[in-house]
Amino acid sequence: MSQTRRLAAILAADIAGYSRLIGDDEEGTLNRLRSIRSDVIDPKIGEYRGRVVKTTGDGLLAEFTSVVDALRCANEIQTAMAEGNAEIAAEKRIEFRMGINVGDVVVEDGDIFGDGVNVAARLETLADPGGICVAARVQEDAAGKLDLAFEDMGEQSLKNIARPVRVYRVRGAASKSPSALAPSALPLPDKPSIAVLPFQNMSGDPEQDYFADGMVEEIITALSRIRWLFVIARNSTFTYKGRSVDVKQVGRELGVRYVLEGSVRKAANRVRITAQLIEAGTGTHVWAERYDRSFDDIFALQDEIALSAVGAIEPSLRDAEIERVKRKRPDNLGAYDLVLRALPHAYAAMPDEARIAVSLLERALALEPDYGLAHGYLSLCYEIVFARGGHDAEIAAAAVRHAHAAIAHGRDDATALALGGFTIALVEHDRPAAIEAFETALVLSPSCSIACIFGSVAMGWSGEAERALEWGERALRLSPFDRVNYSAYQALALGYFTNRRYEEAAIAARRAAQGNPGFSIMHMLLAASLAAQGRVAEANTAAARVLALQPNFTIERHCAGFAVPAVLAVPLVEACRAAGLP
Numbered sequence: 001m002s003q004t005r006r007l008a009a010i011l012a013a014d015i016a017g018y019s020r021l022i023g024d025d026e027e028g029t030l031n032r033l034r035s036i037r038s039d040v041i042d043p044k045i046g047e048y049r050g051r052v053v054k055t056t057g058d059g060l061l062a063e064f065t066s067v068v069d070a071l072r073c074a075n076e077i078q079t080a081m082a083e084g085n086a087e088i089a090a091e092k093r094i095e096f097r098m099g100i101n102v103g104d105v106v107v108e109d110g111d112i113f114g115d116g117v118n119v120a121a122r123l124e125t126l127a128d129p130g131g132i133c134v135a136a137r138v139q140e141d142a143a144g145k146l147d148l149a150f151e152d153m154g155e156q157s158l159k160n161i162a163r164p165v166r167v168y169r170v171r172g173a174a175s176k177s178p179s180a181l182a183p184s185a186l187p188l189p190d191k192p193s194i195a196v197l198p199f200q201n202m203s204g205d206p207e208q209d210y211f212a213d214g215m216v217e218e219i220i221t222a223l224s225r226i227r228w229l230f231v232i233a234r235n236s237t238f239t240y241k242g243r244s245v246d247v248k249q250v251g252r253e254l255g256v257r258y259v260l261e262g263s264v265r266k267a268a269n270r271v272r273i274t275a276q277l278i279e280a281g282t283g284t285h286v287w288a289e290r291y292d293r294s295f296d297d298i299f300a301l302q303d304e305i306a307l308s309a310v311g312a313i314e315p316s317l318r319d320a321e322i323e324r325v326k327r328k329r330p331d332n333l334g335a336y337d338l339v340l341r342a343l344p345h346a347y348a349a350m351p352d353e354a355r356i357a358v359s360l361l362e363r364a365l366a367l368e369p370d371y372g373l374a375h376g377y378l379s380l381c382y383e384i385v386f387a388r389g390g391h392d393a394e395i396a397a398a399a400v401r402h403a404h405a406a407i408a409h410g411r412d413d414a415t416a417l418a419l420g421g422f423t424i425a426l427v428e429h430d431r432p433a434a435i436e437a438f439e440t441a442l443v444l445s446p447s448c449s450i451a452c453i454f455g456s457v458a459m460g461w462s463g464e465a466e467r468a469l470e471w472g473e474r475a476l477r478l479s480p481f482d483r484v485n486y487s488a489y490q491a492l493a494l495g496y497f498t499n500r501r502y503e504e505a506a507i508a509a510r511r512a513a514q515g516n517p518g519f520s521i522m523h524m525l526l527a528a529s530l531a532a533q534g535r536v537a538e539a540n541t542a543a544a545r546v547l548a549l550q551p552n553f554t555i556e557r558h559c560a561g562f563a564v565p566a567v568l569a570v571p572l573v574e575a576c577r578a579a580g581l582p
Contacts (some may be wrong), residue, residue: 021094115161126249191464200264208264208266266295335374414448512526
């Protein structure tokens with residue numbers, strides 16, 4: 001087996017919508033593809049001294065010794081394809097996406113491998129049908145040598161590629177193709193943006209369109225209540241109804257980062273609804289779900305599915321945005337980016353991490369002093385430092401100050417209101433004001449799982465067992481995979497413990513500790529719930545974990561700092577002492 005290395009320009013190509021074309025006309029598509037390869041692609045690659053490395057059903061990989069040759073070859077193939085497609089109906093066109101990279105490759109028995117090949121393949125996925133995307137080095141080497149223009153797409157995170165890659169879209173003769181005559185890409189807003197496409201009616205019954213359309217309208221309305229999200233209006237997204245669309249194209253035409261699409265299938269008295277959230281620029285799936293329900297009350301069903309879908313979409317978007325902003329340069333961060341960078345540290349719920357978040361959030365407020373969400377997360381971080389870092393009065397005052405600022409500046413932001421209410425409940429001990437903030441948040445955005453989560457915890461520590469259980473269960477139903485669900489389980493543990501249901505409290509506390517192993521309070525609740533059942537050895541183990549994470553912990557100081565009422569504080573102190581906690 002021979003193996004060598006060399007520098008090469010790599011061209012990767014595949015057919016847009018190949019599965020659909022094959023599904024519609026397998027024999028005709030394969031015959032046309034063979035003709036295109038023999039009449040256009042192979043001759044052009046040979047003309048520019050390239051080599052076809054391998055072909056797949058819908059694509060090919062080729063290498064060239066010259067970047068200029070590779071790009072000229074790709075552009076001429078795309079131009080020829082555009083001319084050949086001019087008289088063909090849009091749904092029957094064979095159109096290639098192409099990506100070109102230059103890099104070091106490993107050659108083994110005629111095949112090529114390495115990052116250079118992988119990057120070319122990922123670049124191809126970013127290209128339009130009939131278009132070409134290239135890496136920055138290709139653009140640099142070819143600039144001025146060809147009559148082509150390059151559109152900077154910025155740094156892109158490519159799947160399984162360690163570093164972001166600067167990508168350029170090629171504009172040349174091939175851009176005259178029918179597919180490329182679409183409107184130019186709209187700029188993305190300065191916050192996450194989403195378009196909800198009309199759901200496809202798979203029932204074979206045109207009369208069911210009204211149900212699918214109503215579902216989409218409910219989801220758009222619910223998403224529009226999320227303050228930090230830019231949502232495209234129904235009138236714009238419904239122009240795509242009945243059309244076979246490319247999600248990347250939708251993203252460019254509407255200027256959005258994310259697209260939600262789905263389908264509805266009704267049979268007898270049952271309905272199945274599927275939905276998937278896609279990052280438009282890369283085609284990456286962020287979230288997907290399937291709902292199977294009885295088709296009894298269509299309006300109630302629309303409300304239920306919309307609430308469930310949006311409750312799951314919101315944390316999924318938040319996580320996707322956190323990952324996206326990690327790839328941005330530190331010197332190019334706006335206030336919103338800084339808040340996103342702070343979230344993983346804030347959600348760790350321990351002082352050292354919270355202090356990292358504080359520095360990021362203070363930078364955000366220096367840029368935007370009236371930013372309610374930044375004030376809200378600052379209040380949360382100061383509450384963490386206060387509760388688990390020594391109960392310092394100045395820290396408590398800062399937590400309360402930012403909590404009130406979050407409510408004042410975030411009147412239309414459900415998350416800011418929820419964060420402010422949480423700190424007001426636990427640090428300022430103003431339960432009525434906190435409840436008002438939580439309830440206002442849920443009026444603004446009924447699907448806001450963060451409001452349910454933090455509301456449930458505040459109620460749990462207030463000794464309101466039934467409300468803590470109700471809100472905690474609602475949070476988990478709205479968003480079963482939210483990264484902060486450990487707090488909902490904390491609320492359930494508190495509610496069960498207050499009601500003397502110690503076995504259920506231990507189960508919830510264990511789930512909470514699994515969700516955030518570095519959070520001392522979860523282990524404390526587990527230790528107390530086990531001790532209350534007489535499982536002292538297990539309780540001792542959990543208690544040791546509490547003190548390893550928070551050496552200064554005492555149960556009396558914790559209850560005093562949160563003004564925990566006697567109905568919870570008395571049995572909790574007794575159980576913690578039995579577990580071996582000071």
